[in-house]
Amino acid sequence: MKILGFIPARAGSKGLKNKNMVDFLGKPLIYQTLTIAKKLNISDIFVSTDSKKILVYVQKFGIKFDYLRPKKLSTSKSQITDAIFHGIEWLKNNNNNYDAVLVLQPSNPYRNFHEVNKMINRFKSKKIQSLISVSEAEEHPYKYFKLKKNSWDFLEKKAIKSLNRQDYPNNYYVEDGSIYLSQINFLKKYKNFVIKNKTVLYKSSLKKIDIDTYEDLQIAKLLTK
Numbered sequence: 001m002k003i004l005g006f007i008p009a010r011a012g013s014k015g016l017k018n019k020n021m022v023d024f025l026g027k028p029l030i031y032q033t034l035t036i037a038k039k040l041n042i043s044d045i046f047v048s049t050d051s052k053k054i055l056v057y058v059q060k061f062g063i064k065f066d067y068l069r070p071k072k073l074s075t076s077k078s079q080i081t082d083a084i085f086h087g088i089e090w091l092k093n094n095n096n097n098y099d100a101v102l103v104l105q106p107s108n109p110y111r112n113f114h115e116v117n118k119m120i121n122r123f124k125s126k127k128i129q130s131l132i133s134v135s136e137a138e139e140h141p142y143k144y145f146k147l148k149k150n151s152w153d154f155l156e157k158k159a160i161k162s163l164n165r166q167d168y169p170n171n172y173y174v175e176d177g178s179i180y181l182s183q184i185n186f187l188k189k190y191k192n193f194v195i196k197n198k199t200v201l202y203k204s205s206l207k208k209i210d211i212d213t214y215e216d217l218q219i220a221k222l223l224t225k
Contacts, residue, residue, distance in 0.1 A: 011051035032109035
């Protein structure tokens with residue numbers, strides 16, 4: 001099976017300027033994702049960016065493709081699946097075909113190499129259609145409020161009276177954005193990585209880290225160290 005490592009790295013970012021190239025432990029943030037991608041059991045690495053600066057950097061790192069993502073697919077409202085489909089079509093036109101795509105977002109640099117490879121191997125051996133990583137939820141749904149015009153409700157009804165975290169159910173997980181792995185045919189059919197009763201969830205041992213702000217960046221640095 002040919003798996004494409006797909007790294008989305010557009011230039012724009014509202015919360016943290018030039019996020020993908022911001023300094024992270026002495027290297028651009030994208031360096032962390034490139035480093036782990038090169039060690040994984042995949043066929044190729046493809047960086048989808050609209051930035052010539054990012055393209056020049058990743059090519060120096062050994063990425064062979066000279067693709068630049070169209071600006072219309074690089075806005076804050078652009079869907080990542082559209083960028084994936086455009087990149088796959090570009091690769092196909094350049095005689096590069098793949099069976100599956102592994103998305104590694106640079107904004108999630110905190111990964112365990114052995115866990116990622118374990119996911120890939122399971123995906124291949126079990127012939128899974130779609131597989132994503134999830135992390136244990138920091139807060140539980142009945143700690144969230146659903147606001148209405150003149151009232152509110154619990155997102156999920158309280159099941160227990162205790163406020164102690166250790167008394168909460170431990171089966172709540174969140175999509176952590178670290179790993180998305182899917183057969184390309186599955187992705188084309190559903191236009192999404194996560195489909196109920198079809199997507200397999202992999203419980204990551206790591207906390208969810210998604211860098212969107214300066215504060216997120218500082219926390220990620222501490223955890224990665």
